[in-house]
Amino acid sequence: MSIARQDAWTQDEDLLLAELVLRHIREGSTQLKAFEEVGRRLSRTSAACGFRWNSYVRKQYQSGIELAKKQRKENKKENGEEIDSIPESSQVPLPAAEQIEPQAPTSSTGVTIEEVIQYLTKLDEFSKLFNKERDQLTNGYNEVKKGYEVLQEENSKLKEQLRAVEEDYHSLLQILERARKLIILEEDQKSTKVKFQMDKNGNLEKVNK
Known part of the structure; x- marks a missing residue:
């Protein structure tokens, strides 16, 4: 089973979604x-297509939807078919998982109580699956x-450790610098203590100060 896409919708995908939905409306x-067909083409779930249509794309094609409905009615009149008594909005459930896709019951004689109950039951299952998917994404x-x-947190600890190492390094440099200066000072002091004097025979001899 292929994994359904969950990335952002592109403008071309929105256009394909609108074209197919309007075509299905015109054809009755x-x-x-339509959501199923779009889902197959885009490797998305039909629920995701339905959600995208209802939440965003549909608002941009209100005039196209009305025109498609009008064309559908004209086609049915030409073919001698009865016009559906249930409005189009009742055929668009809230989006959820692809496994359950309820359709509003239609018939030439009306809708029975049993059909309404069955439809509402499917909508309830549909909503539960949608909530499950939402919870999984939230988790x-x-x-x-x-x-x-x-x-x-780990990055902050590493920064603290780096600062401590840098401080220790600078302290070590300061200690080494002081030690170097002490060595030079001692050498200077030693060199100043050595003196020479001439003995009675005219020879130089080293004496300590």
């Missing part, structure tokens, strides 16, 4: 079938956030 199909985000905080 459901938007859910994943929390784990990444926790890992980031751990790395930040």
Whole structure:
């Protein structure tokens, strides 16, 4: 089973989604079938396609939707078919997992109580799966956030250790510099203590001061 994409939607993908949904509306199909077709083409779940349509793309194609509905009605009249008594909005459920995709029941004689109950039951399952996917994404985000905080803490500790090492290094340099100056001073002092004098025979001899 291929893994469904979860990356951001592009402008071209939004355009493909709109074109297919409008085509399915014109042809008298459901938007859910359009979401399935888009999902296959883009390697996304039909639920993700439905969510993208309802939350963003649909608002940009209101006039196109009305025109597609009008064309669908005209096509049905030409073919002698009955116009659906259930509005289009009832055929678009909230997005969730791809496994369950409820469709609003339609018939030429109306909707029965049993069909309504069955539809609402599927919507409930649909919502639970959506919440499950949302919780999984939330947990994943929390784990990444926790890992980031751990790395930040480790980075702070390493910075503290680096500062301590630098301080020790500068202290060592200062000690070495003082030791070097002491050695030079002692050598100077030793050299000043050596004196020469002439003895009674005219020879130089070394004397200590």
